Amino acid sequence: xxxxxxxxxxxxxxxxGSGNWGSSISKMVAENTAAHPELFEKEVxxxxxxxxxxxxxxxxxYRESSPLCKGEQNLTEIINQLHxxxxxxxxxxxxxxxxxxxxxxxSVKDSSILVFNxxxxxxxxxxxxxxxxxxxYARGISCIKGVHVDEEGVSLFSExxxxxxxxxxxxxxxxxxxxxxxKELYSxxxxxxxxxxxxxxxxxxxxxxPSSSAVNLSEFKHKDSSGNLSKVKLRPMPSEFPPVDHxxxxxxxxxxxxxxxxxxxVAGVSLGGALKNIVxxxxxxxDGLGWGDNAKAAVMRVGLLEMVxxxxxxxxxxxxxxxxxxxxxxxxxxITSCSGGRNFRCAKYSVERKLPIEEVExxxxxxxxxxxxxxxxEVNNFLKKQGLEDEYPLxxxxxxxxxxxxxxxxxxxxxxxx
Amino acid sequence: xxxxxxxxxxxxxxxxGSGNWGSSISKMVAENTAAHPELFEKEVxxxxxxxxxxxxxxxxxYRESSPLCKGEQNLTEIINQLHxxxxxxxxxxxxxxxxxxxxxxxSVKDSSILVFNxxxxxxxxxxxxxxxxxxxYARGISCIKGVHVDEEGVSLFSExxxxxxxxxxxxxxxxxxxxxxxKELYSxxxxxxxxxxxxxxxxxxxxxxPSSSAVNLSEFKHKDSSGNLSKVKLRPMPSEFPPVDHxxxxxxxxxxxxxxxxxxxVAGVSLGGALKNIVxxxxxxxDGLGWGDNAKAAVMRVGLLEMVxxxxxxxxxxxxxxxxxxxxxxxxxxITSCSGGRNFRCAKYSVERKLPIEEVExxxxxxxxxxxxxxxxEVNNFLKKQGLEDEYPLxxxxxxxxxxxxxxxxxxxxxxxx
Numbered sequence: 001x002x003x004x005x006x007x008x009x010x011x012x013x014x015x016x017g018s019g020n021w022g023s024s025i026s027k028m029v030a031e032n033t034a035a036h037p038e039l040f041e042k043e044v045x046x047x048x049x050x051x052x053x054x055x056x057x058x059x060x061x062y063r064e065s066s067p068l069c070k071g072e073q074n075l076t077e078i079i080n081q082l083h084x085x086x087x088x089x090x091x092x093x094x095x096x097x098x099x100x101x102x103x104x105x106x107s108v109k110d111s112s113i114l115v116f117n118x119x120x121x122x123x124x125x126x127x128x129x130x131x132x133x134x135x136x137y138a139r140g141i142s143c144i145k146g147v148h149v150d151e152e153g154v155s156l157f158s159e160x161x162x163x164x165x166x167x168x169x170x171x172x173x174x175x176x177x178x179x180x181x182x183k184e185l186y187s188x189x190x191x192x193x194x195x196x197x198x199x200x201x202x203x204x205x206x207x208x209x210p211s212s213s214a215v216n217l218s219e220f221k222h223k224d225s226s227g228n229l230s231k232v233k234l235r236p237m238p239s240e241f242p243p244v245d246h247x248x249x250x251x252x253x254x255x256x257x258x259x260x261x262x263x264x265x266v267a268g269v270s271l272g273g274a275l276k277n278i279v280x281x282x283x284x285x286x287d288g289l290g291w292g293d294n295a296k297a298a299v300m301r302v303g304l305l306e307m308v309x310x311x312x313x314x315x316x317x318x319x320x321x322x323x324x325x326x327x328x329x330x331x332x333x334x335i336t337s338c339s340g341g342r343n344f345r346c347a348k349y350s351v352e353r354k355l356p357i358e359e360v361e362x363x364x365x366x367x368x369x370x371x372x373x374x375x376x377x378e379v380n381n382f383l384k385k386q387g388l389e390d391e392y393p394l395x396x397x398x399x400x401x402x403x404x405x406x407x408x409x410x411x412x413x414x415x416x417x418x
Numbered sequence: 419x420x421x422x423x424x425x426x427x428x429x430x431x432x433x434x435g436s437g438n439w440g441s442s443i444s445k446m447v448a449e450n451t452a453a454h455p456e457l458f459e460k461e462v463x464x465x466x467x468x469x470x471x472x473x474x475x476x477x478x479x480y481r482e483s484s485p486l487c488k489g490e491q492n493l494t495e496i497i498n499q500l501h502x503x504x505x506x507x508x509x510x511x512x513x514x515x516x517x518x519x520x521x522x523x524x525s526v527k528d529s530s531i532l533v534f535n536x537x538x539x540x541x542x543x544x545x546x547x548x549x550x551x552x553x554x555y556a557r558g559i560s561c562i563k564g565v566h567v568d569e570e571g572v573s574l575f576s577e578x579x580x581x582x583x584x585x586x587x588x589x590x591x592x593x594x595x596x597x598x599x600x601k602e603l604y605s606x607x608x609x610x611x612x613x614x615x616x617x618x619x620x621x622x623x624x625x626x627x628p629s630s631s632a633v634n635l636s637e638f639k640h641k642d643s644s645g646n647l648s649k650v651k652l653r654p655m656p657s658e659f660p661p662v663d664h665x666x667x668x669x670x671x672x673x674x675x676x677x678x679x680x681x682x683x684v685a686g687v688s689l690g691g692a693l694k695n696i697v698x699x700x701x702x703x704x705d706g707l708g709w710g711d712n713a714k715a716a717v718m719r720v721g722l723l724e725m726v727x728x729x730x731x732x733x734x735x736x737x738x739x740x741x742x743x744x745x746x747x748x749x750x751x752x753i754t755s756c757s758g759g760r761n762f763r764c765a766k767y768s769v770e771r772k773l774p775i776e777e778v779e780x781x782x783x784x785x786x787x788x789x790x791x792x793x794x795x796e797v798n799n800f801l802k803k804q805g806l807e808d809e810y811p812l813x814x815x816x817x818x819x820x821x822x823x824x825x826x827x828x829x830x831x832x833x834x835x836x
Contacts, residue, residue: 175711175712175715175716175719176712177710177711177712180709180710180711180712180713185709185710185712185713186704186709186712186713186829186830187712187713187715187716188712188716188720256830256831256834257830259716259833259835261835286604291598291603291604292595292598292603293593293595293598293753293754293757294594294595294598294599294603294604294605294606294754295598295603295604295605296753296754296757297593297605297606297746297750297751297753297754297757298593298605298606298677298746298750300749300750300753301593301606301744301745301746301749301750302606304744304749305744308744325740325743325744325749326719326722326723326726326743327719328719331718331719331722331743331749332715332716332718333715335711335714335715335718335719335753336711336712336714336715339711339714339715340711411604412604412674412675412677413674415677416674416677417677417679
């Protein structure tokens with residue numbers, strides 16, 4: 001069945017989530033599964049939270065005679081017939097081999113690779129519904145930006161998923177504004193994947209179907225930023241499948257317009273996507289003062305150093321400084337976010353308009369919330385508890401400005417090296 | 419004389435050059451010598467290439483009764499009376515203790531610290547005139563951006579100065595648009611200084627004036643990018659002076675609005691200021707296509723990696739990757755240059771207007787030349803000779819685009835990792 005492949009089975013891939021980034025990732029994954037039949041099943045499932053949608057008469061898709069245009073229809077139906085997610089990624093044609101599926105459980109059936117791409121507040125509920133319905137040896141990749149921070153520590157969404165489902169989950173993050181990626185404008189991303197060394201060492205299952213193999217369980221220890229260990233029992237990928245390694249993941253995500261680098265550092269890649277938002281606020285503040293390009297670059301550089309320090313201090317066993325300084329999930333994502341991202345813009349406007357940032361948030365974001373202000377406060381609470389506020393003067397300055405305890409003009413003196 | 423200082427002598431500082439950056443640096447140096455009488459003579463000389471200037475009637479400085487406003491006057495005279503370089507740094511007040519001096523030889527008399535800040539084409543002539551007239555134990559800092567590249571190798575301006583004058587010369591570079599620094603808008607810079615370990619080990623001169631001490635000469639070996647060694651005999655700084663070290667240099671340049679980090683890596687700091695211009699062209703090209711922020715950040719990231727590779731390959735004995743990834747002279751200067759620097763802008767316009775970049779250069783730069791196009795060609799000639807063009811796909815792509823051998827749209831495929 002697998003042509004020239006030495007493996008008798010192929011990976012089936014499901015993308016869980018169908019917002020603008022979820023739909024963009026699904027498009028690329030489906031392009032790649034079609035291009036690599038030796039590794040992947042062609043059809044890719046995309047789980048869609050079902051909604052009723054009416055195609056308006058003004059739409060280019062409106063056909064009076066079409067049953068799809070008679071009142072409200074299921075979003076999945078529309079996506080599968082029009083090959084377009086008209087609600088969350090309009091005007092982008094999705095591949096024929098991408099199938100929108102409204103059933104979470106059905107969408108993951110027989111899938112050995114699960115790509116998570118949904119708002120972080122839904123992770124827990126989705127994992128609860130999936131539990132017991134996925135292949136026990138499946139592997140995950142989380143495209144969910146950011147991390148969870150509270151006073152006790154920092155936890156990665158990939159780890160939350162991994163622990164809840166009992167699987168290994170890596171991460172994908174980078175300088176990826178979804179609308180640009182969907183239009184096939186050139187960009188890069190970073191995939192991080194570093195499962196315990198188990199699959200390759202595990203003896204080949206001797207009998208039965210792969211899912212019935214109960215041998216070769218491996219304990220995978222998650223260590224969070226507080227140093228707490230939690231153990232997840234992992235099953236090896238059956239040897240009938242091509243190994244899920246850096247090369248396979250690059251093949252799954254890389255496109256001529258979407259260049260992928262695969263690294264080991266899951267924590268660094270995840271932290272990059274969260275901490276950059278604090279730095280983007282600082283860059284927006286000084287830009288709002290009209291201080292020019294030197295000042296903005298200086299704040300970004302100081303912020304990048306604090307990102308490196310945070311990662312290598314609290315995830316010293318896994319984080320590599322280079323993830324921040326040379327990967328797309330680090331320096332490039334920081335640059336994009338400080339060019340015109342929403343955290344940068346709202347901070348800038350708050351200075352220009354002399355308004356609290358919460359006011360600007362209301363004016364500009366149409367009910368959506370800024371990630372950076374939340375992360376800045378959470379990270380500050382965590383650092384305060386560790387007694388390390390002073391070691392992160394820019395992060396601390398942003399928090400002080402948000403609380404009205406410091407002025408934007410104070411940033412240079414607050415971050416001045418002693 | 420030196421108050422509480424344990425040293426009987428203080429450093430006299432001269433800035434050689436008085437363009438907009440030279441005048442800005444002179445201003446800060448003079449502010450610092452005044453603030454630190456324990457280390458420095460208060461008065462700072464700034465060598466000015468003498469010109470005749472007429473203060474126009476429309477100037478705020480015009481006073482009908484003033485002799486300074488009677489026809490053409492010497493620029494040095496005007497600077498010293500008005501405390502403003504009305505030609506090259508208008509509207510910025512210079513400190514009273516900064517003295518414009520039209521005589522190169524007189525300006526460096528008794529100066530133990532020489533700060534070079536002039537267009538690179540004048541280095542050789544100026545050094546020829548200075549030879550034999552400087553203190554033999556003087557130390558230099560070059561604020562001249564860039565490096566000299568030809569087929570044979572890369573040489574640093576700081577080394578050219580050091581060799582010609584027989585002194586040690588460090589470098590200063592960073593994300594420093596002069597007009598912003600002059601207005602005291604916050605920025606950062608990097609000073610690089612790594613003289614041979616001689617001054618501290620040298621025995622204290624026993625007799626005579628410091629300049630007559632012929633003992634303790636130390637051979638300082640310069641190794642250029644081709645691996646050629648050239649030797650400069652250096653004299654130690656007499657022990658009557660405070661040692662010229664990282665701390666003293668920080669004191670000389672650091673201001674509340676101009677934060678200084680001092681590092682050892684002179685080659686890295688110098689290369690950063692040159693190679694970033696090639697990357698800025700690439701960033702301008704993709705921005706000109708309207709490819710968005712992802713693409714621009716991707717090109718900058720790939721360029722940063724090639725800068726690191728170039729530095730650590732051809733200056734492996736001295737260059738530290740971190741100079742590029744975490745210092746102002748590296749990543750921050752790159753960010754500033756790709757935000758609105760002239761190389762970025764001209765490349766962007768050349769795509770938008772469908773014109774060769776030389777045409778845009780003529781339209782936009784009023785007779786000035788782009789540094790990036792020259793550096794891109796020189797670096798390419800050097801890499802070609804080394805047989806290493808393929809190892810630097812972005813640098814090579816920029817050169818190919820400049821030569822009309824590739825299209826801007828080809829950049830993603832030209833830099834796609836294999």
